[in-house]
Structures are given as C-alpha cells and as structure tokens.
Amino acid sequence: MSFGFPWGLLALGALAPLVAAYFLRRKQKPVVVSALFLWRTPRHRAEAGPRLERFTREASLLLEALAVVAAALFLADVRLGEEARTRHVVLVVDGGLSMSARGADGRPVLEKVRAEAARRVEEEKATSVTVLASGTVPRVLAGPEAEPSRALAALESFRALGADHDVAPTLLWAQELAGPGRRVHFLTDAPPTEGVAVPAAVRWTALGAPRDNVALVSAWRGDEGSTATVTLRVARFGTGPEETEVRAVARPGPGAKEGTERRERVRLPEEGAATLRFTFENAGDVEVSLPPDALPEDGEARLPPAPERRVRVALAEGLDAPARSALERFLAVSPGVEQGPGEGALVVGPRGSDARLTVGVGGAVRTFVGPFFAEKGHPLLDDVQLGGVRWAAGAEPPPGRPLMTAGTVVLLSEAEGQVHLNVDLSRSNVQRTPAWPVLLGNLLREVRRSQEGFPRRQLSLGEALAVVTRPGARYALEGPEGTRPLFGAGALSLPPPAVPGRYSLERDGEPVDAVEVLPLDARESDLRGRGEGDRPAQAQGDDEAGGAAPGRARWPLLVLLAALMADFHITRRTEVK
Template sequence: MSFSNPFGFIALLGIPAILLIHFFQRRSQPVYVSTLFLLDRGTRESLQGRRIDRLVQSIPMWMQLLLVLLLTFLLVKPVVFEKKLTQRVAIVVDSSASMRVFEDAAKIKLESILSDYKGSAEHLELFLLDSDAYESPLYHGDSDDELMLSLKEWEPIKAAHSSVYSLKMARSLVGADGEVVFITDVMPDKTVADSHVYSVGEDIANCGFTGIQFQEEGEQLYWQVSVRNYSASVQERSWVLIADGKKITNPKVIELGPNRVLTLRGQFPVGARMCELRLNEDDFTLDDRLPFVRPVQKMLKLQSATPNMDLIQKLIESFDGVESTEDVDIWVVAAHSLSQVDDACMASIIASDYTGQYLTGELVSEPHALMDGVNWQSLLVGECRGADLLDSDAVLLWQGEKPLILLRQKEAPQLIFNFDLARSNAFKQEAFAVLLWRYIEEVRSQTSAFHAGIVDLGQKITIASKEEQQPIQVERIESNDETVALIQSTEAHSVYAPMEPSFFRIKQGSFVHFLGAACFADTREADFGRCSTQERMVEQSAIAEFQQSESERMWRYVLLLCFIAFGVSWFQKGKLP
C-alpha cells in the first residue's frame, strides 16, 4: 500500500488537540439537597475550576478521535496495488498487403506484448481481429500460444482499407477497462478507440509494375506497362517476358530514377493466350509479377425482327461486344401488342391508334440502376393505347399516369418501350443511348459465354451459370495451361480471383466461363515511404486502472461513518449535565 497524498497525515494533529481539550475539567458547583439519595450521578468535575487534570474517557471523545482518523484516511488517499483477476486484451493486426514484408517483425512484437500482459493479470482473455472489419475474428480464448498459432490464418494481402471499424469493435469487446492493441506498419495520424499502436514497418526500396494497357494496330495486339520506382534512390532492375510457359525475351536491365515511372511496350506473341512480365524480386514481391491474358469480350448476338427497329439495332451494334447473327441473345421487335412478343425480346409498341398528338404530363423516372443519373425531360412521345401492365413489371419511366418504359423479367430481362419509337424523338436523347447500353450490359452479365481478361487480386466475379446442377470451380493454372490447384468449388454464382498474382480459369464441368489473370494493382500498398518503427501508447492504460485508490473506492462509506461519529458525539455530549 502507498499514499497518494502523504501531507494528509497532518490531520492526525487533531488527535492530541482533542485529548488536550478532554484533559480540562469544569469547576464543580455546590448543590444543597436534603438527602444524599436525591443526588444524580454526574461526571467528575474539577474542584479548582478549568485546569489540566487526569483524562476522563467518554463516548464523545472516542467519536471525535474516530472522526479525525476517518478524515485522515480520506486525505492521504491510500492506494492498494492488486492484480486484476482477468485482463481483456484485443489485438488488431493490419492485413494490408504491405504488412507481408513485416510479417515476422509483427509476430515478434506480438509475442513481446503478450509476455508483458501475462505478468499484469492472473488470467487473460484474448481477442485477435483482422483490420478488415468484414473478416471473422482470428482468435478468442485465454492462451497466448494458441493465439500465436492462429496467426497462420492471417493473410496480409488486402488493398488499403480503414481499420477504424475493427478498432471500435475491439474496444466494444474488451470494454472500458480492457486494452486494445493495433499492430501496423504505418503510424496513423490519430489514435482510435484509445488503442496502443505499434508500428513495425520501415522504409524499403521497392520497384514494381503499376498497370497495363492493350492497343490494337491492324491485326496485331500490343501491350504497354508501367514500372515505378517508389524509393528516393536510383534502382536497377531486370525484366523478362514469358508466353504460354516459354521465355520470349532474355533479361533486360532497366534503370529507374528516384520516384520515376518507366513505360515498357511490346507485341503480344502471335498465337499466345497467356503472358507474364517478371522483374527480379525485391522484398515486396506482389508487384514483381504481371500476368496478363489476351482479352476476349463476352459477345452478345443481336437481330432485328421488324424493319422499323433497324435504328435501334444499329445503335446497339455500335456498342462493343455486340454482333448480328442468326443465333441470337437479344431480339429487337416492334409489335402492336405484347402478346405477339417472345419472352427473350426487346420490344417496342407500334401505335395502331396514333392520334397525331403528343402526350402531356410530367416525366418521372423511378429509382433504378438503368435510370440513374439520366435526364428524360426533353422526350416527346405520341399518344397511343400501349400495353397493359403486369404486377411483376418494373416501371422505369412515367409520363403522367402512363408508363413509357418497362422492365419485365422473363427468360432474360425484357426492355419494353410502351410507345411507338418511330413517333418520338427518343433516338435524339442521350438518355436513350445510355439506357440501351446499360440494358445490354445487364443482359451480358446474365449470358453464359467464354470471356477473358485481367482482374485485381481477390476481385469478386459473377458468373452466369450454364448448368445449375454442376458446381463452379476456380483453378489456378500456369502459363502453359497446366492446372496447379483447385481454389474454389461452389454452387454460388459469385467467386473470387486468387489472392496471389497468377493465371486462373473459372469452369463448370467441361465448359470454361472465364480465363483470367489476377494482378496486384494497389500502388498505395507498394509505397513504403511512410512506413516506420515506433510506438504510441495511450496516456492512461488499463494496467493503471487496477491500481485502485481505497479512498476513492470507499469515500461514500467513510463519509457516512464521519456523519455517524459526529452525530453520536453531539448526542452524547448533549446528555452530559
């Protein structure tokens, strides 16, 4: 035990003062009575008046001494150092991609932190959380050894993201008396959730690929990539091109100035499907590989069934990835009634009862992804009876009480123009072209066809299932098309690209939906200029909170005893003659 305010012991001087007062006695007063048994028993009084005499004990004296002791207890503020029975600690580890360079340093720091907490409490309740709040907790228990083993599930591979939500979640788990620890490689500007921050990073030199573009020149396809030096010093690297598993070029050396970007350009090898550019590796390896495939767009097949819909057909054919063939995905049809329209058609109503007048009324578009951000206020539409609505129809555009554009879910999304396009100015509206393009992309997303392209690491990819009874599989492959590993097998229509730079394909049975290359594209995580090794502790940690002051914890009870002692002393003094 120790005392926060030793000067409070001065209050003990009140004890000799009280005793000195009680050494004085009152002078006796003569009282004449006829018989002795009528005399009351009284307190002893001095025969010679007020002077120091022997001490006479009384209840008021003891109550006054107790009052002095209680007040002294409050003033000195005794502190008792005790171990908390259970200490809750939540540790949040940064899962951004740059942390993979400092993964070993983070584990060493975590072991050191856990050893410190083991000595400060009898029992530990530990939480280990990913900095990405959407991820499940990595560990919850009371064993530091098991917590270290659970770090095997920690994969620092994610793009730059905010750790605020995970830190707030950690604080809610441990409460106000618990500890929150954040392990990262970049010291944040502000402290969140009263957390201790341990930065284990350092500024390292890194060079890597930052992006790729394709250009078609005649029948030839060319690639163009950027290589960036993120450091403040001159760096030298060598690169090589590999196509379908074969080395196409010998290593070529490039020199990059401080914070400079260099462009490389070359021809996509004829007949090759998959290529890869490689830099000689540095500490951060994610951007040292750039796999890419020959891009193949998912083609949509279009045909117009009626001559007066040729304008729509020509407009749609101007979009990328659309062609006119007999085996079609989209029919463009004009009909007098929707009963004449097949379920897979884009339809327009022909005005058989056209009055020669235009509709009046306010044009109002409904909230929908196809209509977001477009303006239809200059649209002019001729009057006609139109089609009857179904309960399942989604109206996209109204004029007054008349629905002008509908979306009907059939075998494929069916876009219906509930007016005669030939007797409107729709083809002069930018909104009309945007609507058609969005509709085509929605149909494309629901069409099962082979396509190929480049995606980010871990990117979500939606696949239009060809056969519902067969699972969709994601396979990682080498550039020579050999399967390396099965990453995913699911019945869901959404899958994820690999978390490492690599080639992969998405297949269902023997049908290949997608051939892809997963590339690292987050230049923020490749820049180590802000990384440092430092610590930032909160001003008052939870360890100090269980060094409790007895006076602060019990002041109410002590104060109550003071009032009781004072009251008893006053009451007893009043009874004295």
C-alpha cells in the same frame, strides 16, 4: 476459482446415478433372517473387492462422490488462487500488402511483427491469445482465446497481402473480444496518422520503415480475336529509380508453339505513373514483372486471357422493315455478337411481344425533338446523347418503369427484364445518330454482365467481386484460401477478396469461370509514410503482472486417488468382517 475447460464439469452428472443408486438401495427394508447362508449363492472363488453393501455405507458414498468431484475438477482444469487468473491477450496484425515490404536489411515487416507478437505474449504471460488480421473484412487468425503456441503458429503462416483499409472496425472488434479494461496490441508498419480514431485501449506499435518503391498500380488485359492487349501503369513512390524495366512474358496460348517475352524500359515521372501497352498474338497467361524492390509483391501480375463474352441476338418475326434494318446495321458492326436464334439469345421483337427488347409504337404517333428526360444513373443510358434526335413515339406508353420521356410520352421503359423502345423508326432519325449504337451497345453490355460468371476478368486488391449465378444450381468460389459456397442467384456482389490470386467459380463442382485478383493497390505500394513507433494505450488496463501456471492442476488427481483407495479400504474391511 476458475476453470480452463468448463465443459469438464459435466462429469459432475455422474453424481446423480451414484446418489440415486445409494438411496435406491438404502430404501430397501432390512429383513432379519435366521440363516443368511441359505440365501447366498455359493461362490467358489475367493471373495474380494467391492460388494453391494458398499452403497449402503455413507462413508463409501461420500468417498465416491468426492472422487467424482475431483475427476470433474481435473477435467474442467480447475485453477485456484494465483492460478485462477487467466491472461488473455488480443493481437491485431495489419493485413495490408505493405506489411510484406522489406526493410533496408531485407527483413519483411511481418517477420518483425511475428517476433514482437511472441515477445508480447511472453511479457504478458498470456494463457490465451486471440489474433485478428485487419482488412476490408477483418478475420480471426487464431482464437478466440487460443493457446499461445497455436496462436503464434497461426501468425507464422499468415501472409499480409490485403488492400488498403480502415483498421478501426478491426480494433473495435478486438476491443470487444478482449473485454472491458483489457488492452489490445495492434502491430502495423506505420504510426497512426492525424485524424485516425484509435480506441483508447489499443496499443499501436509500428514496425515499418519508409522506403522507395516502384509498383504496378494497374494492369488490364483485353483479348479481341487472337490479339491480346495488355495495358499497364507503373508508378514510382519516393526518390527511387527514374527509369525501370518492365518485363512481360506471354505464355503460349492455343495455337501457339512458344511464348513471347517483351522488355521495355520506361521512364517514371516523380509524382505520377507511366503507361505501357503490349500486344501479343495467341497468348496464354501474360506475366508482368518489375525488378525486385522493397515490395516485390506489387511488381508482379499474372493476366489470364480475357476475351469479350459473345452475345447471341435474334430478331423475331413481326418487326417492321425500318426497325429490322436499323438493328441489322448495328449488329453487323458490333463485336462479339452472333446473330440467329439459340439458347440464351437476346430476342428483339415488335411491340407487344415477350422479347427482351421490343421496338414499336402504339396509338397516335407524335414526333419529339426534345427536351428529353432520362434517368441518368441507369446503365442503359450511359453516354446516350440525344442532341439533334427526332423521336417519333406512340401515345400509348409501353409497360414498366419509364427510363426516358418526352413530355407525357414514355420513350423507353424497363419491366421485369424487358426493355421497351417506343419509337417509330420510319419517322425518326434516332437510328442515324450516335445515340442508337450507344443505346444498343449499353443493352448488349448489360446482357453480357448478366451472363453466368465474372463480369470482369481482372480485379485489383480491394475491389468487390461481382459474380452472376443461375438459379437452380449450386455454386462455389474456389480461391487461394479455399473453397466457399455461394448462396443466392443472379448478380451477386461479394466482399473484396482478402488475398490476391486466381478465383474460380464452380457450378455443381465444374469450373465455370475465373477471375484474377491482382496484388495491386497504389496506397499500399506507397511506403513513404511507413515508420516505427509505439503509441501506448490511452486507457489504463486491468492487466496485471503475473500469470497462470501452464498445464492442469494435479491436486484433483491426488484427491481422486486418495478417495478411491480409502473407498477400497472401507469396502474391503467390510468384506473381511
């Protein structure tokens, strides 16, 4: 015996009050009276139907208890014998972008997968189906253990637009959901390659076909002032056309009355990519497209404006003249920088102040020409070359974690968001070397990265989504698959988005920033290795032929009806007597 809906057994709880009422009434002592008619309230209507006496009769109690049990069994969808066997089928569908590729007949692989999934469900006579989509983050499309029709409907509305990924975690998860000894059906577009560990219970079915493809493998847009620069890389996979036409349409931006369309033919190397660059003035969104081919999705990209974030820098009082002069020289030529105090400004101050960047020395000053020891992996020191630098630093170390030292002297340190430069610029030449603008440029980049929103405006499939939030506000990420809340404050790294499209960051319901996830993934665009094949499960499953009959069993209803009628008959007969 098994139950399709075990919660229905809660109806058995009705037995407790029924039996309690029976015993409570039964406990009352019998008192013989001479004239019962003097106790009974006269009733002018004809008396019929159940009466209090019914509870004093065991037969009536048993029949009513039987009725309750029958109702509970019906609600719990009881199944006996052959009907008790439930058939749970777990389907895993490859969520990679290549599943959207068209075959030679123009039919997408995903459509073949849907047909195959329906066939499997019918073959297995499944009573419940779980559908998973593989991806960088596996997800459940239907179930666990959904009705077959619902599961297939969920698969019908599924679009495979994910990045290249390892399917092993999804298959292992599916195996756990299926249970020991049960098979998992994996539907993809390529046979397993050598070295891929396929769980023994997985039946791997490939429904793809090798195709040539031309794809965008990267797209980048940078805005500087009113000029937008779009850089594209176009790759050819296979023996496709050696030349293709790239079309870029710039929608009119602020101040522009009409958009701009550019077409450029590009020659594609056999194994490699061609790079193109377009420049637009006052452009809004730029839409890039390639001629339709086996996988049209990877030949289209929408690039929204991506202006560099502006940073405000304020020089505090107390800076000595050489430091102020060196800083002003850098800020004057640095793009996207505004000078002057204001909200969120990067404050540069003398040593000992609470500015974000302090410049100055303490103690006896010594001059170093090397060797300098720097923490290479720290973003502040990216590309900072100290060759030929003469660095005059004070003996007193600045507070915080040392990032760069010379001998026993700390030259650069970081503490709780503050950066301390232990340098006497009147006796150093660091401000006249390339290390100075690179170091300050890295600092400005970190400041930009710590601003609220998305540090990057375009992402490719499979890239983690970085976002910065402020404390004390409620954030949500709105994307093609809906809105989800974001928890935590500061720099967050979210899992790669499952599908391409525009993702918007909302603070307390108001949009703050947006990022475009482009459907670009070179490995998914390479369709040469796709093909057909069916690799049976290595382990013998417990799956058996035959399945459960759909719908609830009707016999509990018949028992319920019979019990109620018998009870009515008994109580009615008592009344007549």
